[in-house]
Amino acid sequence: MAPRPCAVIGVGQTKYKRRRDDVTLDGLVREAALRALEDAGATFDDIDAIVIGKAPDALEGVMMPLLSLCDALGAIGKPIHRVHTAGSVGASTAISAVNLVESGMYDTVLTIAYEKQSEGNATWALSGGKSGGQGAGGTFAPWIRNYIARSQAPEHIGWMVAVKDRLNALKNPYAHLHLPDISIEKVRESPMLWDPLHFLESCPSSDGAAAVVLGNDDIAKKSGRPPAWVISHAKRTEFGQFPGRDTVRPQAGVECSEALYRKAGITNPREQIDCAELYVPFSWYEPMWLEGHLIAEEGEGWKMTDAGDTELGGSFPVNMSGGVLSSNPIGASGMIRCLEAANQVRGTAGEYQVPGAKISIGHAYGGAAQYYAMWMVSSELNPEF
C-alpha cells in the first residue's frame, strides 16, 4: 500500500540565543510548538500524536524529558514518542513523525526538537564528563584536513562558508549570531580552535526549539496554508570506527542521499534541487557534504563554494537561513534544517527566500559522522523532474 502523502502545514521556531533566561525548558519547547500550531491554524486539540527529539540527556541533565514535557506539549491522553540519534536527531525526529502520518496511523502529528544548552556544557557532555575531552571540533578537524589534502581545496574555502552563512543569518530574525561586520579577515584572524578551524568557522552554543505540524493530504488541503510535501526521506547509520571507514566521505551518508534521490525520482541533484539546508557545524562541512551527498562530484564541492554557487542568489544556495554556523541548539539543529527547507518551498522564508524554490532538502548528521537523516520537500505533491 502506498504511503499516505504527508505535508508540513505549520512551522514554529524560537529566537536562538546563548541563554534564554526568561523561560523554563518546558516554556521554551512550548513556545516553538504554539508557533507551529498557530502557523498551521491548529490547536493542541487537532494533534493526534507528538514526537520529540533532543541530543543526549547529559546536555541538560533532564532524564526522560518526554515525561516532564507532557503538560507543555498538550500530550496528556495522547501518544508521545522520543527519538534519539545524537546530532542528527532533529531531522530523524521529523522523519519519524512523517512515518506516523504516512502509515495512516495518525492524521496530524506535532513534532518538536530542542536544546537548552545553557543549562549544561556540551563539550563536557561529549567528553563523557571527563577531563581532557576531544569534543566535536577536535574529532572532526583531522578528517577535515584529510578532505583538504584529498581535494586540494585552498584554505580560504572554510572562511568563505563562515562569512556566507553569517551574512545569510542577518536576514533571519531567529538566528543566534548576527555579525554584520563579518569578513574573511575576521574569520582568518579569529583564534585557531582545531587546525584548520578558526573560532568563527565553528557553530555557537544556543538555546532554542523548533516545531513542525505535519498533516496527511486531507488535512493539508483543508489547512489553507501552503504545504511543503515531504516527497522523500531517508536515514542511514554506520559504525563510528571500523577498518576501511572513510571518515571524509562516510558510506552511510552516500547511501542516505542515494536513497533520498531514488525515492523522489531525482537523477541530477545539482540541477533538480533548488536549494539545501545542510548540517554544517564547522565551515568545511559545506563542501564535504556537497560531495558526500552527491550534489557535487568528488573533489568538486569546494569549487561550488569558491564560485559563489552556494550563496543566496547562487545556482545552488546552501543554508539560506544561516545554518548551524549561526544557530546551534544541538538537538533542534536538524529539525531547523528540515523546517527551513520547508519554508523555502512554501515561499515563507522571508528575506532569505530563494525565488521560486520548488524542491529543497533538509539534512543532519550526528555522532562521529555516523548517523544521517535527510528529507526532501516540494511545493507540489507529485513534482515532475
Next chain:
Amino acid sequence: MPTLHDVDYTLEYPYTRTTGPVIGPFLTGLRDGRILGQRCGDRVLCPPMEFDPDTFATLEPDLVEVGPGGEVVNWTWVAEPSAKHPFDRPFGFAFIKLDGAHTSLVHAVDTGGDPEAMSTGMRVQAQFRDERHGSVADVYFVPEADAAEQVIQPGDEPVTITEHLIGLRITEPLYPHRARFAQGLLDGKIIGQRSPVTGKVYVPGRGYDNMSRVLMSESDEVEVSDVGTVVAFTELNPVQYYGQTETEPYVRCSILFDGTDQPVIGIDIRDMTVDEMRVGMRMRCIWRDPEERSVTDIDNRYGNIPETVYARFEPTGEPDIPADELKEHSW
C-alpha cells in the same frame, strides 16, 4: 584473570535551570519562607504549574500563599536514606495538600525516624531551613504538634536561575577483556583481539567483532607492537568545563600500531607540539617504569592507552608511511 579493579564511574555536572515566570516566584517564596500556589480557574495548584493540566492553556502568573499547614493524603516510608535525601534518618515522602491548595505537593516529612508517627490524614506543617537558596529543599514538613515558630528574613533578588549538582555514579567490575587489556598495559604490553572471521586485529578489543558480529574472547587475544603510525592528531585548547583539569593546549593523536587494523584514538602527547606531528609519522611507546604504571583511569567506556602507563611517545626516525596507505584508518 582476576578483576583488576571495580570501576567507579561518576558523571556529574552542576546544571543550571532557568525558572521562568511561575516556578521562579514559587522558589523565591520558599527562600523567603512562604509557599505559593498558582491560581488555575477556581483552583489553586501547589506545586504551581506553568500550564493548565486539563486544557493545556498557558497560565498567567497568579500566585497566592498556601499552607504552611496541610494534610497528608498519601505517603511512603524511606527506611534507608541515601546521601541525596533531605534527612540522614528514616523519613516519609508524602503527598501533602496544603491549606488553600487543591492539589498535592510531594515532600519530605520528618517524624524523628518513627514510621508509626505517619498516617494518611495527619496534619503537618512546613518548617524552613536556616540556609535557603530558592530550592524545594529549603522547606520540609513535620507533624503539626512538632512545628516550631519561625521568623524568616526574606532575601533580596528574585530567584531566576538555580544550580543543581546532578549526577549518577556507577560501580561495576571491569569487563574481563578490559581487565586483560589493562593488565597488559601494566605489564608493558598492548593486547588486541583478532577477529576469528576476518583476521583483523582491534586494539583495545571490544569483546566482539562489530563488523562480523561474533564474540571475541581470551583465545582471540594477541600482543601487538608498541610501535605504530600516526593516522590523525588534533591540538586542543581545553574548554574549562566542570571537572576539567587541563589548562594548557595539548595534542591528542590516533596511532595505528603495527599488526593492527584500527587505530587507538585519543592518545595523549605531552612533549611534542602540533608542529612536530605529521600523519604517517612512525612513533614508539616509551613505557613508564613498571612500579609507576597505573590503569585506574580505564573503565568500561573510556581510557584506551592512558598516559598513566607510558612516559611518552617518541618518533622512531623511520620514513613516514604515505598518507594514502592510511586512508582506511583515519580514525
